[in-house]
Amino acid sequence: MAKGVKKIKVTSGFTYPKMSVLGQRITIKPGEWVQFEVDEWLPGTTAEEKKKELIWMRQSGDRKIIIYQVPSVIGYRFRISKQLCGSYFYYIEASMSGKRDFKNNTGIYVKGWCEPKIVSSKWSTQKGSKSIKNSNKVNYISYGHIVHLNLMTEGLNGNTLIIELWNQQRAKNDKLVFVYTDVQVIDGEVNLRIENTYAWMAFVDNIQNVEEFYIKVKDTASKQYIKDKLGDDLHAIYLNVKNKVATSNTNGVYNQTPTKVYKPDVSNARYEPCKFEVINITENEVKDGKANNTTVTVFENGKGLKHKNAPQENIHRTIFYKFDSTIIDKDGEEILNNILKFLLEHKGSTINLSGYACVIGKENYNKGLSQRRADIVKKFFADGGLDPARIISVGKGEVDPTDDKKGRDNIRYKNEKDYENNRRVDISFTFNAHDAHTIVYEALAPSSDINLTVATSGLINKGCFRGKDKHEKKVIVKSPEYTSPYEINQSSLAFPVHSQLAAANVAPLNYIWPSFNLLSMQSSATIYNVFINSCRWFSNKNNAVVQVKVFPDIKWTVEFKWNHDQPFAYSFGNKLHPYDIQEGRKKVIGAEFDRATSKSFGEMDQSFALSLKAEWNRITQGRSSAPQTLELGHKWDGKIRRTLALFNKMKSMTEKISNSPLSQGRARFTIESPKIAFSAQWYLERAPKTSLDLTHMVVIGVSAKPLVEAKIEIDLWKIFIKFGGDAVCPGAGSIISWILDKLGKEAGMHFLISFSGGAYVDGKVTINTSYPKETTGEVKTTGKIQVVAEFKAWAKGGVGYLGFEGEVKADASTSVTAGIKVGADKNGIYTAPVAEFAGVKATFVAIGTVKLGVFKRTLTYEGESRLVMPDEIKFEKKYMNFDN
Template identity: 35%
Template structure:
């Protein structure tokens, strides 16, 4: 108590129930004052001492005989004739408080993240030292600062940043984000916290807000391409060659028992609130024999769909090419740092999801010019003049070294993703319980012409390039989420349906020599919509 000069000492005097209550109140105050005198005689400042008489511990002056003098030696009465002394004492060798947080990197294009330290409630009234008494200032030192921040204040707002920058060519060293930290050493110059000069009051560790994503895709490198009703000539040859290559790969698979597998690995990172990004991607093509039988079974299932589509297309007399895609397995992992509430430590969080994207996919291509030509040949409804002109136009273009295509591509696919696990270094592993079902469908119409004229053997003649390209797309996305959870009524499913609407876009570009022009339109044909359905209980 002599060392801690600015602490308050509290003295509470008590009395037992023997005797009158008014007398015992006075007696308890006398006991408290007597102890205070002992302290002041010993050199303590009387202004630091509060002496109070509390009277009887348990007043029972009810004439029942409990306050009779003959009971003075009972244990309760002996213990109640006492003085309680209490005071606050703060040690002066406190260990450094470690505080972890997350922040973007420093950049002149935006302000740094700020953090505030407030010691208003943690200051003592004065210093116990006779020498080396210091001001009540806050001092912050870091390699990020040209010189330390040092101010006499109870509250200070100061900037922090992580040590990964936009110019970092090797962010891979941050692949485990809780490794490299910027440190900010804070000394709070108060008697309570700054008595041991060897220990900083607080050490703030600032880690980068980098988020990593690792994607693994597993795809069968086969095509089920088919083309029917194509007109004779270059159109037929082009589609026939593509179908022949697809058929040859499948023949090799069945003969050798080896399935061409494409394994795609993508590692990407973003930091500084997503302003900076890096990506590392590698595609591995292998022939994996061990799973050939499993893949072969899935190809048999797809073959039924292909045969049906081919027979249906033949009956239309339209020149149609189509491809049904194999399912693509996708595994996605993410990991990043997260700052929990009411915790000085940051958390390492990981998310793992898996699914098929697409689970079902198909693409159908119609050669529009070829369709007009074929319609004439089959006697179908068409404009013969248009068909002959288109055929003649294409033929002349090809002789001149130009190309003309006019196709319509219809596409659609369905995907399923499962958010399987969420892993936390602080809280363990938990299930997300969400299944996301999505897909897209649409049509793309493309008209492309490329022609080079004016090329002769005479070097003085400058060739003129003529290019023309027109594209139109109508695209929509559908999807939804299926959340599985429980409440007081039991387990339930809660679906949410989503539709993006239909957006129509068209872009036309033309170029003749040095002159170039472009035109683009965008219009929403059908509005987007989100509908949340009622819970469906499973029990």
Template identity: 85%
Template sequence: MAKGVKKIKVTKGNYYPKMSVPGQRITIVPNQDVTFQVEEWLPDTTAEDKKKPVIWMRQTNDRKIIIYQVPSSTGYKFSIDKQYCGSYQFYIEASFSGKRDTKNNVGLYVKGWCEPKIVTSKWTTQRGSKTSIKNQNKVNYISYGHIVYLNLTTEGLNGNTVIIEFWNQQAAKNDKLVHVYNNVQVIDGEVNLKIENTYSWMAYVDNIQNVEEFYIKVKDPASKKYIKDNLGDDLHAIYLNVKNKVVTTNANVSKNQTPTKVYKPDVSNVRYEPCKFEVIKITENVVKDGKASNSTVTVFDNGNGIKQKNAPQEKIHRTIFFKFDSTVIDKDGEEVLNNILKFLLEHKGSTINLSGYACVIGKQNYNKGLSQRRADVVKKFFGAGGLDLSRIISLGKGEVDPSDDKMGRDNIRYKNEKDYENNRRVDISFTFQGHDAQTIVYEALAPSSDINLTIDVLQHINKGCFRGSDKHEKKIIVKSVEYGKPHEINESSLAFPVNSQLSWANAAPFNYIWPSFNALEMDSSATIYNVFVNSCRWFSNKNNAVIQVKVFPDIKWTVEFKWNHDQPFAYSFGNKLHPYDIKEGQKKVIGAELDRGWSKNHGEMDQSFALSLKAEWNRITQGRSSAPQTLELGHKWDGKIRKTLSLFNKMKSMTERVSNSPLSKGKARFVIESPKIAFSAQWYLERAPKTSVDLTTIVAIGVSAKPLVEAKIEVDLWKIFVKYGGDAICPGAGSIISWILDKLGKEAGMHFLISISGGIYIDGKVTINTSYPKETSGEVKATGKVQVVAEFKAWAKGGVGYLAFEGEVKADVSTSITGGIKVGADKKGIFAAPIAEFAGVKATFVAVGTVKLGVFKRTLTYEGESRLVMPDEIKFEKQYI
């Protein structure tokens, strides 16, 4: 049956169509991801097969070495740096098995293109040295005949050949070409030229000086143009200083060398080892407050959600064994080597050390060669699988505990055959960057007694673990100080018991007043359970827990506070009002002021209040019908009440400030009625949101104030005018009213009354999520309204028949009294901050009057605006409950 990949294609990313050949090769834009996916499958590939991951392999141009491979069911992303752009082509191929198709071109050749450029250039006296001959403006010299190394890093030239021209700088600016090196290869974006013929340069230097300076130019043989650097200059490696001295007359041919590579383990956080798990879920099946609550949270999903990924270096040792005097790799050995090969192809960089051994049977020299051949056959196996042979160091170490005598004769004595078998081996060792991360924290609620949490590990596979004796196992282990011994299972699902620190015998659990914190121990209130599910791909260090389950007590606190006040908070009355108003006002203001003074001096007011605190815990069960434990108590909390009273005393001063407005002077009455306040709050731990691994403190606050502010104002604008003039009502209105009074005299009158009445009432509930403020819901609303009524009347005595008055004065009077309570919670606890604001009284007047006196008739109009009462605001600080 022909199953597998027939053809691949590019599905995403930028490339150059004119530089590409469909189905064969593609030229891509550098430094951008290009995504490859399967375009066509072989005919016997089923729909189910197509959902499986395929192995994507990036190979060298000659398709002999697999540079990197990775399994993926969603395609392969690849990008090329500018340093690797050029004529060099990578070959990308995909298959189910990871075996390459050497007969058919099922893949694509890929290269990158950018403008050719010389990025850096330097001279060194040792290959691969980081120290330039001219280092930090310090001039060093060589002599003719010295060997020097030229290093260039480039862009857009990888795989190309270039021409290197050596020039001698002349004083007259007529620099001279000294030597030309043709067909210099750019390998991995670098030119590394070993120059051994510096002696021959002397013959080309005119009028040789004590010190000569040399530089290079790089020419593209295709375009015949010089290649420039980032500054647009085509002179590079400025300058090589050579003394007029000969150290040798050798003129060996210069050599093009590959870049010096130092193999280091790949530090990539993305891992593809076959020893793995993919998903971890924790399930809680509980009954809370009498209601069944079933929740499953995904705490791990292919690396998503883990924090502070790190890659500790780990050393791996594996061994394969051979038959006597044999270099044939048996079936068991092939399984081990294939496993290691797959791991190494998916992890770039590690240097692999192969150490071959032989037993003492036979001559020592022969066994030395046999051990080397065993190491080489393993190296060949890896090479055939596509591993870069330059990463492998193979060494035959001969016999283990050699037994030949001084004459080289094998004087072996009898030993246990098992020892011989163990010595016929090749040890494979390498270092790699392990995969570890910060332990995932999962928070849960529980009662005092045990309930079970269930952990499920999906796609848990460890057959492919390449480790030896310390290989990862398909096992879940849970450890806690609560257990005598760990709970563990050799399966992918485990139910383990958890409980909270809050005991059934705790009669007054005030140390858990903030449920996540134990105030008595000044520490977290959580019981800790460490879960170990280690694998090569994720959390490779077996000593580190993958998940830490923190279990908190399921306690809920409720506080309720009610306060009724019997006297008005503030009362201001006018001594020019009707006697009845004055009498009633005297009673109220006396009571209000006495109460005010009493509260200032003694912290008490004419009031009644009640406060209660209730705790409930062990609300969560698992199939049990027992009732939760409760604690309920009441307390005066005089200190808190006094602090609250001092805040509300501020509201009394509002009337004093209002009384300074033009409306007062004994003509206005202003009342702020005392509030009837009820306050309640609950706080407890809950998962938020439902898919989260952590808990949050939920604070539910209810507020009721009926009324918070209630105001009554009655103002006779006409009386104010009579006393203070028309402009006290509205600037400019005095001329109108004065003229009317002059004409009407004492036989007529006018009444202009503004009444303001109503109140603001607070009611509502807010639920605050302290960890996720955006989840906060509900509101505390200020409802009610303040009504403003303007009334105008004019009259004349009946005997004045010849006098007639027609007219109206319209007043658009607006005001508002707002109030509320800002509620919230922070690390200090629950707080409330009252708000009270009086917008004042603002009036817009339109006066139209027509007066007839005999045959005389006159009509007057006026428009204006007046601020009758100034606004006022009371600010309160946060008060914690």
């Protein structure tokens, strides 16, 4: 049962339906990719075969030449330039065997369409030479000289044109002098060799000393004149012809194919049969007691590969013949098929075929025999779809000919082995090899060996084109750490790696930045070079394909803590409530003692701690074990000299506030002590998990709650009576007025208002130094001012048998927060101002008891009032630029 591709289809890309026939031919838009995939399979094709690689071939419209072919399991992408758009069709076909199917139309014809235009036009004296018009000095030709007309076009490839030659007339309309028909556009070009310029003279009226000619171009099918990009239909302006006859030659015109210079293709895409497809590196490890298994694809069919160079390599192959034979045997056919496949996948190389014969027989006969041997190889390649223009075949005749001057066969010796080697065709060509940059993969390791596993798929060396120095089907790892390389003739190899940091290192401060050794002033990496060379991608066997850099798995942590045990300042007024005075005495003792020692000794009662910790050998394979650690630190519990002199000044403020005319002994004032903590960690980690490189992760945590905070409390009842509550706290007046309305004049009230403010720092940021946009977290610094009003009211009174007693509690509070927030999101690290106003919100509760004779009833009134609405100012985030 037949197997293979029955039909292909277009799965994506722009096509013109009205200019296409479904399943047969399509017209596409230039500059855009069109994807082709298999539409139907022949019934004998198995599911497994359908998953295998197909050979996709782009052929000439007559299907004689394979312009380009490529193996692929995901279909074929094709796009066309405007120059190659026109009526010319290419044929695209897919094959399991790599051979074309001439019996069935399994492929699709493809052409491009765009607006027809003449892009450029010029006259020259030789094909491909500079324009006559653009030469340094004005060149004139004479009638009878040969001229060349070159047109570069868009949307006209494969079309037939009519070229009209016009003579410019000054006194009257320009005159049509000559018409050239059936001019073919080949590869988007017209290269017309015109030998009959002498015939132009007969059609020029009132001929001048110098005549000027130009052309107009008409499409044969549409009968429309073709314009240039400026909309002009006059081209090749002007050809200057002197009124002189060079020759009366009246030969015709010849349209020549574009001049092609065949050079080896330098391309990102490589399809040598000696290749590998994927390289993976796997780390199976236990990190900080947790399994951390990672497999990273370091290479996948050349994706994202950085090119180092494309050294030119000379390839030589030879096939042999039997005596007096031009028949290619089985071994020769295998060699030629291999070469053909390679050449079809490498555009541009010129192939030289040199035929030879042994000395048996006449020299002239052997000369012809050697040419036939070379020509039969050329036919083999041409029949396989290779462009014959790329092939040069030459018969070299006998090797070390022995015929005498009279042409007689004069064999001096007979060595059949030499004769066999001389019956041959040498095939030689050049191509640009592919030697890309070594791929760098970074990993972490402890002091002792752990294994990394490198595995490759699709590794074959069949058809290697390096002659005696063929690539081997093996994986090799070399390192200065090894006495001999690790190698294996399989696709997977586990090799041991370790870091430079020794387990017994007492103080590894030279690795304070894990990727750098401060003692050697070099990278801290241990180097392991992996060699999996092939013709495709990495041809030079001396260059490593992957370089593994192994860094120490060390993690550093620094911590700083500072606490103060007493308030920095505390005072209270002598006219406060007795309870407040009693509590205040307790608080003031510590504050005043600390204040006194600060003044006398410049010290404060506080604790200070700083520590630096290192952990390494956190990574193991198999059972986890405790890592090596180093701790450097010191802690002072007691006195630190000359600390925060600023807060001594804050202490003196308490006396001024307590004795101010406003408070009149009704205030108490507190400055809270700061509690500051800072921590930072830095270590190497893979980021993201599928990347090849490691990044320095830096985690910063800050907490200062508070950094500084002050609070003042004042009994403002008398101030309220005199000035009104709204003068002190917005909204307070309406609350107090409501209370007085309910209780009447038989009311007593305690009205305490407190103002507090401070600065606070809190947060954590994890910074990825290589990928700053993946940084997360935020550190937020804010300042807050808060106003709190507290009311206590009481009343007793009665009219007749009616009496009332009760209490009212209410408070109104607000806050303003302002500061700078540092954070990170998917767009990177940012800073943003913060400004929030909490509004004024009042809550009150009134409880009263009504007596009437022997009856008693308790009433409760609760309420909540939003006196001023909250607000928040939105600020734009400013992102940090790491590129500058």
